[in-house]
Amino acid sequence: MRVGPRADALIRHFALGALYCAALFLISKVTFTHWIIVTGFHLSALLLARYRYWPALALGGLARMVYVSIDCYPQYGAVWATINLVPAIAYYMPVVWAFRQRGLLFPKQGTFQVVGLVLCSFVVATMATGITLGQLLFTPLPPNYVLDYSQVVPRLVLGNLLGVLTIAPTAMVLAQLASEARGQWHAWLHEVADSRLLFETVFVAIPVMLLVGWAGLQDAQSRPVAQMAMFLPVVFLALRHGWRGAALAGTLASVGIMLLMPTQDDPNTLQAEVLVALAIATMLLVGEHVAGLHRRAEQERVDSRTAMALAQRNVELGESQLRSAAVSLERTREAFDVMLSHLFSRVSFYLPAAEDRRYRRLAEAAKGELHLLSDAMHPLMYRDRGLPGMVAQGVLARHLEAAGIAFWCDVRGPASVFPPAMHLAAYRLICDAVTDACMEQNVSEVLVKVRCGTHRPLRMTLLVQTVGDVERLAHIGWEKLLPSLRLLSSGLGRRAIEDRAATYQGSTRERPLPHGRRLMISLQHPGQPHA
Known part of the structure; x- marks a missing residue:
């Protein structure tokens, strides 16, 4: 059964909204105060989706918020449930729209600016913290319960920032890699499998993190050191592969820190998160510069190969022209030889013997010069x-x-x-x-x-x-x-x-x-x- 374009668009919007809503339910299961990766998922969705799909994302977020509000209504009341109905992604849409429209994220078609992503991540993380604090004002608290904002605010800021830096950069890396396929998925898979980025991530970064994590799990005293050491692969891949390496290693390091966390409010884990968040943000910026240097070096190599190929084609063209000139000159020498033979056969009876020999020597010398000249243009023996x-x-x-x-x-x-x-x-x-x-x-x-x-x-x-x-x-x-x-x-x-x-x-x-x-x-x- 064929459907019209409007029905097809509605089906796509509905499918995207349902998929987004299902993903929010799954991600919320692994989200807690100082690792709010759902914020990174919101930002990634807005960066990757076209503007016409944003309403579907908002409706998908609204569906989840309706479920949460209904579920928590008996505990927090009608005011909180009503305020909670506004999906978080709706707050971030004006910010991401401003960054995209001003070219801070995508300056040109097919290009991406990491500085804009880092800046947008900080803004979104700050907004997410503000939204949570605003909801806390309308949240009924137990009697005699005092909320310590000096501890809550840093955790929220750190959790939102690390959550954004864990998801959004890696999502952009995967999106860029997928865009390079251009429909040739089989060849693209082979290219990705053979890339040095994947090789060094799988066989260098991940083994190092596993080794560090194993050391941290074996000894509780060395666990904080192991958590902080997770930033080392981030630096390594950033210097090797630019911001793409920093993004992938940052995600792995963030996950590694959470796996080593003994309790949910462990202070050592918070310190390691601060270090890794700063390392990811810094290495993303440094990695963009490194990637620029790599692109410049690659462009120079391409230009060098192009210039070399052009020079070699010019050499071949010059040799071809010299070969044609040498063949013509050799024909001229043969015609000159025949002409001189006829001439000497006619006039040899009228010339003295000594003068005849002298003229013949001069003719042979001229023919030798012509032969040498044609051979200098193109060695005639090469053909045989x-x-x-x-x-x-x-x-x-x-x-x-x-x-x-x-x-x-x-x-x-x-x-x-x-x-x-x-x-x-x-x-x-x-x-x-x-x-x-x-x-x-x-x-x-x-x-x-x-x-x-x-x-x-x-x-x-x-x-x-x-x-x-x-x-x-x-x-x-x-x-x-x-x-x-x-x-x-x-x-x-x-x-x-x-x-x-x-x-x-x-x-x-x-x-x-x-x-x-x-x-x-x-x-x-x-x-x-x-x-």
Whole structure:
């Protein structure tokens, strides 16, 4: 049977009012003078419910007050029963409405301000104390019974404040966590189960409280110390997880103190309640600042990852453009080679032999420069032999060996798991490192090692070791080698090496050797999270 929207709204309001009334009956069973958690329940309901449901809450509270007034009418009389009919939540509604309308609790959509909650808690606790004292004025007392307000007022203030701080912050934490689900409850449950807040609450805070509580139950003299020690997990979780940790630990600490209470009016318990109430309020404020620092740090990490990903995409885009330019230049070189071959075949009969050889040498030098330039843009050997062949048999290795520098290369590990752009970045880092070392003209041996890791996070480590032998240095052709190396590298030295490595979340470390130096470069797979 289908119902209209108005009937559906009435059903929802009635269900909410009935649920609220039933909860009040249950909570009132564990509420006493210096632990009035029903006040915290009232505030939590007003914070979480929309304005249109407030009348249902008031009617639910009225239903409970009618039952209490009827039940206590023979004992307290008609005046008290009539005054008692006004539900307590109705007194708090204007205060909570003012806090919500002025943005002291919810400044923006989806945000929450802990300072406003603490301030609202103090105001509501004060109002609850005033309401109770007002009802006491109309409560018939036994003959010759003098009410000691110096004891009643502090207990009421402490009970209402601790009751609010026990329930309201934790209710807001649970509401915020539930709002993060956005309908994906299965994934949300897994996320909450894997959260560090839940882990440290279950496996750190609760065991510590159980241990402290067990010690307090075993020895009556140590019970007051155990009750006061309940605030330590509040400080720990607040510093670790902000105000959410302080809220959850505060609820546990408050419950722990009540469980250790030997009698209802135990003075040591009252002292512990004062300490815990101050600790909860203070740690909520400190925790909000800590949470702000955590959000700022997380935002910085997100910005850093975004900037790093953008830099890596720009590197890939630049390599793609250089590859296209290198292919075009290689085609131009091949066309130039064909053209010169036809030209020399036509004019070689009209030129002297010496002049013909000179022109051919110039043509070969021009073709070699074009090949070197295209290989500097994009190593053509990479397409056929990958990273190992590009490093071991590429232009860099050939030029070093042609100049008289001994070159060794060792590549190990699954290089294919890393993207091509990272292969090219590693090759350019090797070229930069070798060029930077050769600029001092004291290198006769070059050793390059490349290690591709298999454990997460996936890393590629480069080792470039250069050694100078005095006898061999005199036979190295620096005049031809240095211009070629400058073309293969950026020419900016160590700064370029560090910047290029940082693009892949890498680091550099240099170690001097007796006759040279060793440079180690570590790169991280772009698909892995930051270390």
